[in-house]
Amino acid sequence: MNSAATERPGGARRKRPGLLRRYPNLTIGGAMTLLVLLLGVFAPLLTRYDPYLQDLSQNLQPPSAAHLFGTDEYGRDLLTRVLYGARLSLLEVALSVSLALVIGVPLGLVAGYFGRGVDQVITWCSDILYAFPGIVLAILIVSILGPSLINMLIAISIFAVPGYIRLTRNLTLSLKELQYTEAARSLGASVPRLLFLHILRNALAPVLVQASLTAGEVILTAAGLSFLGLGVQPPTAEWGAMMSEGRNYLGVATHLSLFPGLAITFAVLGLNLLGDGLRDQLDPRFRGRT
Protein backbone atom coordinates (compact mmCIF):
# COMPACT_ATOMS: atom_id res chain seq x y z
CA MET A 1 0.00 0.00 0.00
CA ASN A 2 1.17 3.47 -0.85
CA SER A 3 2.26 5.11 2.36
CA ALA A 4 1.33 8.59 1.14
CA ALA A 5 -2.28 7.65 0.36
CA THR A 6 -5.11 6.07 2.30
CA GLU A 7 -8.03 4.05 0.97
CA ARG A 8 -11.46 5.56 1.60
CA PRO A 9 -14.38 3.24 2.32
CA GLY A 10 -15.93 4.14 -1.07
CA GLY A 11 -12.72 3.20 -2.84
CA ALA A 12 -11.63 6.78 -3.62
CA ARG A 13 -8.03 7.48 -2.73
CA ARG A 14 -7.30 10.49 -0.55
CA LYS A 15 -3.79 11.79 -0.38
CA ARG A 16 -2.39 12.08 3.14
CA PRO A 17 -1.25 15.60 3.95
CA GLY A 18 2.47 16.12 3.35
CA LEU A 19 5.15 16.52 6.01
CA LEU A 20 4.84 20.30 5.89
CA ARG A 21 1.14 20.18 6.75
CA ARG A 22 1.46 17.50 9.41
CA TYR A 23 4.57 18.85 11.14
CA PRO A 24 4.98 22.47 9.97
CA ASN A 25 7.32 23.61 12.77
CA LEU A 26 9.46 20.49 12.63
CA THR A 27 9.76 20.55 8.83
CA ILE A 28 10.45 24.27 8.40
CA GLY A 29 12.73 24.47 11.47
CA GLY A 30 14.57 21.28 10.46
CA ALA A 31 15.08 22.55 6.90
CA MET A 32 16.35 25.95 8.10
CA THR A 33 18.75 24.36 10.61
CA LEU A 34 19.98 21.88 8.00
CA LEU A 35 20.58 24.74 5.58
CA VAL A 36 22.65 26.67 8.16
CA LEU A 37 24.57 23.47 8.92
CA LEU A 38 25.30 22.80 5.24
CA LEU A 39 26.26 26.42 4.54
CA GLY A 40 28.62 26.37 7.52
CA VAL A 41 30.21 23.00 6.76
CA PHE A 42 30.68 23.70 3.05
CA ALA A 43 31.60 27.39 3.46
CA PRO A 44 35.09 26.95 1.88
CA LEU A 45 33.50 25.41 -1.23
CA LEU A 46 30.78 28.05 -1.55
CA THR A 47 33.00 31.10 -1.73
CA ARG A 48 36.22 32.00 -3.48
CA TYR A 49 37.20 34.62 -0.88
CA ASP A 50 39.27 34.23 2.26
CA PRO A 51 37.37 35.39 5.39
CA TYR A 52 40.52 36.94 6.87
CA LEU A 53 42.43 38.28 3.85
CA GLN A 54 42.37 42.07 3.88
CA ASP A 55 42.07 44.21 0.72
CA LEU A 56 41.90 47.84 1.81
CA SER A 57 41.27 49.00 -1.79
CA GLN A 58 37.89 47.22 -1.57
CA ASN A 59 36.80 48.39 1.90
CA LEU A 60 33.17 49.25 2.75
CA GLN A 61 31.83 48.28 -0.69
CA PRO A 62 28.02 48.07 -0.83
CA PRO A 63 26.41 44.77 -1.94
CA SER A 64 27.20 44.03 -5.61
CA ALA A 65 27.51 41.08 -8.01
CA ALA A 66 31.14 40.54 -6.95
CA HIS A 67 30.36 40.83 -3.22
CA LEU A 68 26.72 39.86 -2.60
CA PHE A 69 26.74 41.16 1.01
CA GLY A 70 29.34 43.88 0.33
CA THR A 71 32.72 44.19 2.06
CA ASP A 72 33.77 45.24 5.57
CA GLU A 73 36.14 47.97 6.74
CA TYR A 74 39.19 45.87 5.81
CA GLY A 75 37.80 44.93 2.38
CA ARG A 76 36.93 41.34 3.40
CA ASP A 77 33.94 39.73 1.66
CA LEU A 78 31.04 39.89 4.11
CA LEU A 79 29.13 36.89 2.67
CA THR A 80 32.23 34.74 3.22
CA ARG A 81 32.54 35.95 6.80
CA VAL A 82 28.81 35.33 7.44
CA LEU A 83 29.17 31.76 6.08
CA TYR A 84 32.22 31.09 8.25
CA GLY A 85 30.28 32.66 11.14
CA ALA A 86 27.65 29.92 10.73
CA ARG A 87 30.37 27.33 11.41
CA LEU A 88 31.36 29.03 14.62
CA SER A 89 27.77 29.50 15.80
CA LEU A 90 26.96 25.82 15.27
CA LEU A 91 30.16 24.86 17.07
CA GLU A 92 29.14 27.15 19.96
CA VAL A 93 25.72 25.47 20.14
CA ALA A 94 27.15 21.93 19.99
CA LEU A 95 29.85 22.54 22.61
CA SER A 96 27.90 24.58 25.15
CA VAL A 97 24.72 22.46 24.97
CA SER A 98 26.83 19.28 25.35
CA LEU A 99 28.75 20.74 28.29
CA ALA A 100 25.53 21.85 30.02
CA LEU A 101 24.02 18.38 29.41
CA VAL A 102 27.08 16.56 30.72
CA ILE A 103 27.04 18.61 33.95
CA GLY A 104 23.29 19.17 34.46
CA VAL A 105 21.78 15.77 33.59
CA PRO A 106 23.87 13.57 35.96
CA LEU A 107 23.35 16.09 38.80
CA GLY A 108 19.58 16.09 38.16
CA LEU A 109 19.53 12.26 38.08
CA VAL A 110 21.44 12.01 41.36
CA ALA A 111 19.30 14.70 43.07
CA GLY A 112 16.03 13.09 41.97
CA TYR A 113 17.09 9.50 42.72
CA PHE A 114 18.74 9.92 46.13
CA GLY A 115 16.55 12.78 47.43
CA ARG A 116 17.06 14.10 50.99
CA GLY A 117 20.35 15.90 51.69
CA VAL A 118 21.90 15.28 48.26
CA ASP A 119 18.79 16.65 46.57
CA GLN A 120 18.69 19.67 48.87
CA VAL A 121 22.33 20.59 48.24
CA ILE A 122 22.07 20.21 44.45
CA THR A 123 18.72 22.07 44.26
CA TRP A 124 20.09 24.82 46.49
CA CYS A 125 23.15 25.32 44.23
CA SER A 126 20.93 25.28 41.16
CA ASP A 127 18.59 27.88 42.74
CA ILE A 128 21.54 30.14 43.46
CA LEU A 129 22.68 30.01 39.83
CA TYR A 130 19.08 30.61 38.74
CA ALA A 131 19.04 33.87 40.70
CA PHE A 132 21.50 35.46 38.24
CA PRO A 133 20.17 36.97 35.01
CA GLY A 134 21.87 34.70 32.41
CA ILE A 135 24.03 37.25 30.66
CA VAL A 136 25.10 38.91 33.94
CA LEU A 137 26.41 35.56 35.19
CA ALA A 138 28.13 35.01 31.84
CA ILE A 139 29.73 38.49 32.05
CA LEU A 140 30.96 37.73 35.59
CA ILE A 141 32.48 34.40 34.52
CA VAL A 142 34.05 35.82 31.35
CA SER A 143 35.57 38.72 33.29
CA ILE A 144 37.28 36.19 35.61
CA LEU A 145 38.44 33.80 32.90
CA GLY A 146 39.15 36.45 30.23
CA PRO A 147 37.37 37.03 26.91
CA SER A 148 37.80 34.09 24.50
CA LEU A 149 35.65 31.55 22.65
CA ILE A 150 36.25 28.72 25.13
CA ASN A 151 35.68 30.89 28.21
CA MET A 152 32.49 32.28 26.68
CA LEU A 153 31.23 28.74 26.04
CA ILE A 154 32.00 27.73 29.63
CA ALA A 155 30.06 30.79 30.85
CA ILE A 156 27.04 30.04 28.65
CA SER A 157 27.06 26.37 29.69
CA ILE A 158 27.16 27.22 33.38
CA PHE A 159 24.06 29.37 33.19
CA ALA A 160 22.22 26.68 31.19
CA VAL A 161 23.04 23.96 33.76
CA PRO A 162 20.29 24.75 36.35
CA GLY A 163 17.58 24.26 33.69
CA TYR A 164 18.82 20.71 32.98
CA ILE A 165 19.22 19.92 36.69
CA ARG A 166 15.61 20.94 37.44
CA LEU A 167 14.16 19.11 34.45
CA THR A 168 16.08 15.86 34.98
CA ARG A 169 15.47 15.93 38.74
CA ASN A 170 11.70 16.30 38.28
CA LEU A 171 11.61 13.55 35.65
CA THR A 172 13.68 11.22 37.85
CA LEU A 173 11.36 11.81 40.82
CA SER A 174 8.45 10.35 38.86
CA LEU A 175 10.39 7.74 36.82
CA LYS A 176 12.04 6.13 39.85
CA GLU A 177 8.60 5.20 41.22
CA LEU A 178 7.49 3.40 38.04
CA GLN A 179 7.20 -0.37 37.93
CA TYR A 180 9.96 -1.05 35.41
CA THR A 181 12.47 0.80 37.64
CA GLU A 182 11.24 -1.16 40.68
CA ALA A 183 11.61 -4.37 38.67
CA ALA A 184 15.16 -3.53 37.56
CA ARG A 185 16.06 -2.62 41.15
CA SER A 186 14.66 -5.91 42.51
CA LEU A 187 16.64 -7.81 39.86
CA GLY A 188 19.77 -6.32 41.38
CA ALA A 189 20.60 -3.58 38.86
CA SER A 190 23.35 -1.26 40.14
CA VAL A 191 22.59 2.41 40.81
CA PRO A 192 24.55 3.70 37.76
CA ARG A 193 22.77 1.12 35.59
CA LEU A 194 19.39 2.20 36.99
CA LEU A 195 20.15 5.88 36.53
CA PHE A 196 21.72 5.86 33.11
CA LEU A 197 20.09 2.87 31.42
CA HIS A 198 16.58 2.79 32.84
CA ILE A 199 15.75 6.31 34.06
CA LEU A 200 17.80 8.45 31.67
CA ARG A 201 16.64 6.49 28.62
CA ASN A 202 13.05 7.37 29.46
CA ALA A 203 13.85 10.97 30.34
CA LEU A 204 15.77 11.52 27.12
CA ALA A 205 12.93 12.96 25.00
CA PRO A 206 12.09 15.95 27.26
CA VAL A 207 15.81 16.57 27.82
CA LEU A 208 16.40 16.68 24.05
CA VAL A 209 13.45 19.07 23.64
CA GLN A 210 14.96 21.32 26.30
CA ALA A 211 18.34 21.13 24.52
CA SER A 212 16.83 22.17 21.18
CA LEU A 213 14.85 24.98 22.81
CA THR A 214 17.98 26.39 24.47
CA ALA A 215 20.14 26.06 21.34
CA GLY A 216 18.77 29.32 19.89
CA GLU A 217 19.41 31.06 23.20
CA VAL A 218 23.05 29.94 23.04
CA ILE A 219 23.53 31.67 19.66
CA LEU A 220 21.87 34.88 20.92
CA THR A 221 23.90 34.98 24.16
CA ALA A 222 27.17 34.16 22.41
CA ALA A 223 26.53 36.88 19.82
CA GLY A 224 25.60 39.30 22.62
CA LEU A 225 28.81 38.63 24.56
CA SER A 226 30.94 38.96 21.42
CA PHE A 227 29.07 42.18 20.57
CA LEU A 228 30.10 43.56 23.98
CA GLY A 229 33.71 42.51 23.32
CA LEU A 230 33.57 39.77 25.98
CA GLY A 231 33.38 36.75 23.71
CA VAL A 232 35.06 35.87 20.43
CA GLN A 233 37.61 38.53 19.51
CA PRO A 234 38.17 40.13 16.08
CA PRO A 235 39.25 39.26 13.45
CA THR A 236 37.45 35.91 13.99
CA ALA A 237 34.35 35.72 11.79
CA GLU A 238 31.65 35.63 14.49
CA TRP A 239 28.23 37.18 13.94
CA GLY A 240 28.11 39.22 17.18
CA ALA A 241 31.69 40.49 16.78
CA MET A 242 30.93 41.41 13.14
CA MET A 243 27.93 43.48 14.26
CA SER A 244 30.07 45.19 16.86
CA GLU A 245 32.53 46.24 14.11
CA GLY A 246 29.63 47.31 11.87
CA ARG A 247 28.14 49.47 14.62
CA ASN A 248 30.70 52.19 13.91
CA TYR A 249 29.52 52.44 10.29
CA LEU A 250 25.78 52.71 10.91
CA GLY A 251 24.19 54.87 8.20
CA VAL A 252 27.40 54.74 6.11
CA ALA A 253 27.71 50.99 5.58
CA THR A 254 24.67 49.53 7.36
CA HIS A 255 25.14 46.22 5.53
CA LEU A 256 27.99 45.43 7.97
CA SER A 257 25.40 45.01 10.77
CA LEU A 258 22.40 44.03 8.65
CA PHE A 259 23.62 40.70 7.23
CA PRO A 260 25.16 39.13 10.36
CA GLY A 261 21.95 40.06 12.22
CA LEU A 262 19.77 38.46 9.54
CA ALA A 263 21.95 35.34 9.74
CA ILE A 264 21.46 35.18 13.54
CA THR A 265 17.68 35.61 13.18
CA PHE A 266 17.50 32.89 10.50
CA ALA A 267 19.58 30.39 12.50
CA VAL A 268 17.79 31.06 15.81
CA LEU A 269 14.36 30.99 14.15
CA GLY A 270 15.21 27.60 12.61
CA LEU A 271 16.33 26.19 15.97
CA ASN A 272 13.29 27.62 17.80
CA LEU A 273 10.88 26.14 15.23
CA LEU A 274 12.72 22.81 15.43
CA GLY A 275 12.50 22.89 19.23
CA ASP A 276 8.78 23.74 19.11
CA GLY A 277 8.20 20.96 16.58
CA LEU A 278 10.10 18.39 18.64
CA ARG A 279 8.21 19.43 21.78
CA ASP A 280 4.88 19.16 19.92
CA GLN A 281 5.73 15.59 18.90
CA LEU A 282 7.54 14.30 21.98
CA ASP A 283 5.61 15.98 24.77
CA PRO A 284 2.02 14.63 24.91
CA ARG A 285 0.80 17.81 26.68
CA PHE A 286 1.52 19.86 23.56
CA ARG A 287 0.17 17.47 20.94
CA GLY A 288 -2.61 19.05 18.89
CA ARG A 289 -2.34 22.37 20.72
CA THR A 290 -1.28 24.44 17.70
Place this chain on the structure above:
Amino acid sequence: MLTYLSRKVATLPLILLAVSFLIFTAVRMLPGDPARVMAGPQATQDAVNDMHERLGLNRPFLAQYGIFLAGAVRGSLGESLHSKLPVTRDIAERFPYTAALALTSYLFALIIGLSAGIFAAIYRGSWFDHTAMILAIVGASIANFWLALMALNLFSVQLGWLPLLGADSWKSYVLPSVTLGVLPAALIARMTRASMLESINQDFVRTARAKGLSSSTVYLKHTLRNALIPIVTIVGLNFGGLLGGAVITETVFNWPGIGRLLVDAVRFRDYAVIQGVTLLTVLIVVSINLLVDLLLGVIDPRIRFE
Protein backbone atom coordinates in the same frame (compact mmCIF):
# COMPACT_ATOMS: atom_id res chain seq x y z
CA MET B 1 -1.59 32.78 53.76
CA LEU B 2 0.70 34.13 56.51
CA THR B 3 2.59 30.81 56.72
CA TYR B 4 2.96 30.71 52.93
CA LEU B 5 4.18 34.32 52.96
CA SER B 6 6.70 33.83 55.77
CA ARG B 7 8.03 30.59 54.22
CA LYS B 8 8.66 32.34 50.93
CA VAL B 9 10.15 35.52 52.47
CA ALA B 10 12.46 33.48 54.75
CA THR B 11 14.33 32.03 51.75
CA LEU B 12 15.25 35.49 50.39
CA PRO B 13 18.07 36.37 52.86
CA LEU B 14 19.52 32.85 52.60
CA ILE B 15 19.74 33.01 48.81
CA LEU B 16 21.18 36.53 48.97
CA LEU B 17 23.78 35.41 51.50
CA ALA B 18 24.86 32.51 49.30
CA VAL B 19 24.88 34.70 46.16
CA SER B 20 26.87 37.45 47.88
CA PHE B 21 29.49 34.87 48.94
CA LEU B 22 29.64 33.50 45.40
CA ILE B 23 30.02 36.96 43.87
CA PHE B 24 32.61 37.99 46.48
CA THR B 25 34.64 34.84 45.79
CA ALA B 26 34.31 35.28 42.01
CA VAL B 27 35.43 38.91 42.13
CA ARG B 28 38.46 37.98 44.27
CA MET B 29 39.43 35.56 41.50
CA LEU B 30 39.56 38.34 38.89
CA PRO B 31 43.04 38.77 37.43
CA GLY B 32 45.09 41.77 38.56
CA ASP B 33 45.65 43.48 41.89
CA PRO B 34 42.89 45.98 42.81
CA ALA B 35 45.23 47.78 45.21
CA ARG B 36 47.74 48.42 42.41
CA VAL B 37 44.96 49.62 40.07
CA MET B 38 43.61 51.94 42.75
CA ALA B 39 47.04 53.26 43.74
CA GLY B 40 47.75 54.13 40.11
CA PRO B 41 50.36 53.01 37.56
CA GLN B 42 53.14 55.24 38.99
CA ALA B 43 52.61 54.12 42.61
CA THR B 44 55.55 52.78 44.62
CA GLN B 45 55.43 49.37 46.31
CA ASP B 46 54.93 51.14 49.66
CA ALA B 47 51.90 52.99 48.31
CA VAL B 48 50.49 49.69 47.01
CA ASN B 49 51.08 48.06 50.41
CA ASP B 50 49.30 50.97 52.10
CA MET B 51 46.38 50.51 49.72
CA HIS B 52 46.31 46.78 50.56
CA GLU B 53 46.05 47.77 54.21
CA ARG B 54 43.34 50.40 53.52
CA LEU B 55 41.22 48.02 51.44
CA GLY B 56 41.68 45.20 53.94
CA LEU B 57 43.16 42.93 51.24
CA ASN B 58 45.88 41.53 53.51
CA ARG B 59 43.32 40.08 55.93
CA PRO B 60 42.10 36.46 55.73
CA PHE B 61 39.53 35.78 53.01
CA LEU B 62 36.61 35.14 55.37
CA ALA B 63 37.40 38.27 57.35
CA GLN B 64 37.33 40.26 54.09
CA TYR B 65 33.93 38.74 53.28
CA GLY B 66 32.69 39.61 56.78
CA ILE B 67 33.76 43.24 56.30
CA PHE B 68 32.11 43.34 52.86
CA LEU B 69 28.87 41.85 54.23
CA ALA B 70 28.76 44.22 57.20
CA GLY B 71 29.29 47.13 54.80
CA ALA B 72 26.60 45.84 52.40
CA VAL B 73 24.08 45.59 55.24
CA ARG B 74 24.85 49.23 56.14
CA GLY B 75 24.45 50.20 52.46
CA SER B 76 28.16 50.51 51.64
CA LEU B 77 29.57 48.50 48.72
CA GLY B 78 33.06 49.98 48.61
CA GLU B 79 34.64 52.51 46.32
CA SER B 80 34.81 52.48 42.53
CA LEU B 81 38.38 52.09 41.23
CA HIS B 82 37.46 54.13 38.17
CA SER B 83 35.30 57.02 39.40
CA LYS B 84 36.75 56.97 42.96
CA LEU B 85 33.17 57.46 44.21
CA PRO B 86 31.23 55.15 46.51
CA VAL B 87 29.72 52.31 44.46
CA THR B 88 26.30 52.90 46.02
CA ARG B 89 26.42 56.48 44.70
CA ASP B 90 27.33 55.31 41.19
CA ILE B 91 24.49 52.78 41.32
CA ALA B 92 22.01 55.26 42.81
CA GLU B 93 22.74 57.70 39.96
CA ARG B 94 22.38 55.05 37.23
CA PHE B 95 19.66 52.77 38.59
CA PRO B 96 16.65 55.08 37.93
CA TYR B 97 17.48 55.02 34.20
CA THR B 98 17.54 51.21 34.10
CA ALA B 99 14.36 50.98 36.19
CA ALA B 100 12.57 53.42 33.87
CA LEU B 101 13.78 51.52 30.79
CA ALA B 102 12.75 48.15 32.27
CA LEU B 103 9.30 49.46 33.22
CA THR B 104 8.55 51.11 29.86
CA SER B 105 9.72 48.08 27.89
CA TYR B 106 7.71 45.72 30.10
CA LEU B 107 4.66 47.95 29.73
CA PHE B 108 5.09 47.73 25.96
CA ALA B 109 5.58 43.95 26.17
CA LEU B 110 2.48 43.48 28.35
CA ILE B 111 0.20 45.61 26.17
CA ILE B 112 1.32 44.01 22.89
CA GLY B 113 1.83 40.46 24.23
CA LEU B 114 -1.41 40.17 26.19
CA SER B 115 -3.64 41.71 23.50
CA ALA B 116 -2.03 39.68 20.68
CA GLY B 117 -2.28 36.46 22.72
CA ILE B 118 -5.91 37.04 23.76
CA PHE B 119 -7.13 37.89 20.24
CA ALA B 120 -5.10 35.05 18.68
CA ALA B 121 -6.79 32.59 21.06
CA ILE B 122 -10.30 34.01 20.51
CA TYR B 123 -9.87 34.00 16.72
CA ARG B 124 -7.92 30.72 16.60
CA GLY B 125 -7.03 29.68 13.05
CA SER B 126 -7.74 33.16 11.59
CA TRP B 127 -5.27 35.26 9.62
CA PHE B 128 -4.72 37.36 12.77
CA ASP B 129 -3.79 34.25 14.79
CA HIS B 130 -1.34 33.06 12.13
CA THR B 131 0.25 36.49 11.64
CA ALA B 132 0.54 37.15 15.38
CA MET B 133 2.13 33.76 16.08
CA ILE B 134 4.57 34.05 13.17
CA LEU B 135 5.58 37.50 14.42
CA ALA B 136 5.87 36.10 17.96
CA ILE B 137 8.27 33.31 16.99
CA VAL B 138 10.31 35.72 14.84
CA GLY B 139 10.32 38.19 17.76
CA ALA B 140 11.64 35.46 20.04
CA SER B 141 14.45 34.74 17.56
CA ILE B 142 15.79 38.26 16.95
CA ALA B 143 18.89 39.52 18.73
CA ASN B 144 17.66 42.65 20.52
CA PHE B 145 20.93 44.50 19.91
CA TRP B 146 20.60 43.90 16.16
CA LEU B 147 17.03 45.19 16.23
CA ALA B 148 18.31 48.18 18.20
CA LEU B 149 21.01 48.91 15.59
CA MET B 150 18.54 48.63 12.70
CA ALA B 151 15.95 50.82 14.47
CA LEU B 152 18.65 53.39 15.29
CA ASN B 153 19.71 53.45 11.67
CA LEU B 154 16.17 53.92 10.34
CA PHE B 155 14.54 56.24 12.89
CA SER B 156 17.53 58.23 14.11
CA VAL B 157 20.17 58.23 11.37
CA GLN B 158 18.02 58.11 8.21
CA LEU B 159 14.71 59.74 9.23
CA GLY B 160 15.96 61.81 12.16
CA TRP B 161 12.68 61.30 14.08
CA LEU B 162 14.17 60.07 17.33
CA PRO B 163 17.34 60.96 19.26
CA LEU B 164 20.43 58.94 18.42
CA LEU B 165 21.85 58.32 21.89
CA GLY B 166 21.39 59.18 25.57
CA ALA B 167 18.32 59.61 27.79
CA ASP B 168 17.41 63.28 27.55
CA SER B 169 13.67 63.29 26.78
CA TRP B 170 10.67 60.96 26.48
CA LYS B 171 11.63 60.43 22.83
CA SER B 172 14.87 58.79 23.98
CA TYR B 173 12.83 56.02 25.63
CA VAL B 174 10.98 54.92 22.47
CA LEU B 175 13.65 52.87 20.67
CA PRO B 176 15.36 51.27 23.71
CA SER B 177 11.99 50.33 25.27
CA VAL B 178 10.55 48.85 22.08
CA THR B 179 13.68 46.91 21.11
CA LEU B 180 14.10 45.56 24.65
CA GLY B 181 10.37 44.76 24.90
CA VAL B 182 10.11 42.68 21.71
CA LEU B 183 11.36 39.40 23.23
CA PRO B 184 9.14 39.48 26.36
CA ALA B 185 6.18 40.61 24.18
CA ALA B 186 6.70 37.57 21.93
CA LEU B 187 6.96 35.17 24.89
CA ILE B 188 3.90 36.68 26.64
CA ALA B 189 1.85 36.48 23.41
CA ARG B 190 2.69 32.79 22.91
CA MET B 191 2.03 31.90 26.54
CA THR B 192 -1.22 33.92 26.69
CA ARG B 193 -2.57 32.24 23.56
CA ALA B 194 -1.67 28.72 24.73
CA SER B 195 -3.03 29.33 28.22
CA MET B 196 -6.25 30.96 26.94
CA LEU B 197 -6.85 28.02 24.57
CA GLU B 198 -6.52 25.61 27.48
CA SER B 199 -9.08 27.59 29.52
CA ILE B 200 -11.53 28.18 26.66
CA ASN B 201 -12.31 24.46 26.44
CA GLN B 202 -13.01 24.04 30.17
CA ASP B 203 -16.47 23.33 31.54
CA PHE B 204 -16.75 26.55 33.51
CA VAL B 205 -16.36 28.61 30.30
CA ARG B 206 -19.11 26.55 28.66
CA THR B 207 -21.28 27.18 31.72
CA ALA B 208 -20.57 30.92 31.58
CA ARG B 209 -21.60 30.95 27.92
CA ALA B 210 -24.73 28.90 28.66
CA LYS B 211 -25.70 31.43 31.32
CA GLY B 212 -25.88 33.97 28.49
CA LEU B 213 -22.94 36.13 29.56
CA SER B 214 -21.49 38.48 26.96
CA SER B 215 -18.40 37.34 25.03
CA SER B 216 -16.21 40.01 26.63
CA THR B 217 -17.22 38.87 30.14
CA VAL B 218 -16.65 35.21 29.23
CA TYR B 219 -13.21 35.89 27.75
CA LEU B 220 -11.87 38.56 30.08
CA LYS B 221 -13.46 37.61 33.41
CA HIS B 222 -13.65 33.83 33.21
CA THR B 223 -11.13 32.62 30.62
CA LEU B 224 -8.29 35.12 31.12
CA ARG B 225 -8.51 34.97 34.91
CA ASN B 226 -8.05 31.23 34.85
CA ALA B 227 -5.30 31.48 32.27
CA LEU B 228 -3.36 33.94 34.44
CA ILE B 229 -1.10 31.52 36.35
CA PRO B 230 1.28 30.61 33.50
CA ILE B 231 1.10 34.17 32.18
CA VAL B 232 2.11 35.71 35.53
CA THR B 233 4.84 33.08 35.89
CA ILE B 234 6.36 33.86 32.50
CA VAL B 235 6.05 37.62 33.07
CA GLY B 236 7.90 37.29 36.39
CA LEU B 237 10.55 34.82 35.29
CA ASN B 238 11.37 36.87 32.21
CA PHE B 239 12.18 39.96 34.21
CA GLY B 240 15.67 38.60 34.83
CA GLY B 241 16.08 38.09 31.08
CA LEU B 242 14.92 41.66 30.51
CA LEU B 243 17.56 42.98 32.94
CA GLY B 244 20.17 40.90 31.12
CA GLY B 245 18.95 42.28 27.77
CA ALA B 246 19.18 45.79 29.20
CA VAL B 247 22.94 45.33 29.63
CA ILE B 248 23.39 45.10 25.84
CA THR B 249 20.61 47.56 24.91
CA GLU B 250 22.10 50.20 27.20
CA THR B 251 25.46 49.74 25.52
CA VAL B 252 23.94 50.21 22.03
CA PHE B 253 21.99 53.35 23.00
CA ASN B 254 24.68 54.75 25.30
CA TRP B 255 22.02 54.62 28.02
CA PRO B 256 23.32 55.80 31.41
CA GLY B 257 21.97 52.79 33.36
CA ILE B 258 23.53 50.06 35.51
CA GLY B 259 23.90 47.70 32.50
CA ARG B 260 26.40 50.02 30.85
CA LEU B 261 27.98 50.63 34.24
CA LEU B 262 28.60 46.86 34.50
CA VAL B 263 30.08 46.55 31.00
CA ASP B 264 32.36 49.56 31.62
CA ALA B 265 33.34 48.10 35.01
CA VAL B 266 34.39 44.84 33.34
CA ARG B 267 36.52 46.82 30.86
CA PHE B 268 38.21 48.85 33.62
CA ARG B 269 38.41 45.81 35.94
CA ASP B 270 36.46 47.84 38.49
CA TYR B 271 35.93 45.03 40.99
CA ALA B 272 33.77 46.86 43.50
CA VAL B 273 31.33 48.03 40.81
CA ILE B 274 31.08 44.54 39.23
CA GLN B 275 30.35 43.16 42.70
CA GLY B 276 27.75 45.84 43.52
CA VAL B 277 25.86 45.76 40.21
CA THR B 278 25.76 41.94 40.09
CA LEU B 279 24.46 41.80 43.64
CA LEU B 280 21.79 44.40 42.86
CA THR B 281 20.55 42.55 39.75
CA VAL B 282 20.34 39.30 41.74
CA LEU B 283 18.44 41.11 44.52
CA ILE B 284 15.96 42.43 41.93
CA VAL B 285 15.50 39.04 40.24
CA VAL B 286 15.04 37.17 43.53
CA SER B 287 12.57 39.82 44.79
CA ILE B 288 10.55 39.69 41.55
CA ASN B 289 10.45 35.87 41.73
CA LEU B 290 9.24 36.12 45.31
CA LEU B 291 6.59 38.65 44.28
CA VAL B 292 5.45 36.27 41.51
CA ASP B 293 5.22 33.39 44.01
CA LEU B 294 3.10 35.53 46.33
CA LEU B 295 0.93 36.76 43.47
CA LEU B 296 0.36 33.16 42.32
CA GLY B 297 -0.73 32.31 45.86
CA VAL B 298 -3.27 35.15 45.70
CA ILE B 299 -4.54 34.21 42.21
CA ASP B 300 -4.84 30.49 42.96
CA PRO B 301 -5.32 29.57 46.64
CA ARG B 302 -4.46 25.91 45.85
CA ILE B 303 -0.79 26.92 45.39
CA ARG B 304 -0.60 28.18 49.02
CA PHE B 305 -1.49 24.78 50.40
CA GLU B 306 0.85 22.68 48.29
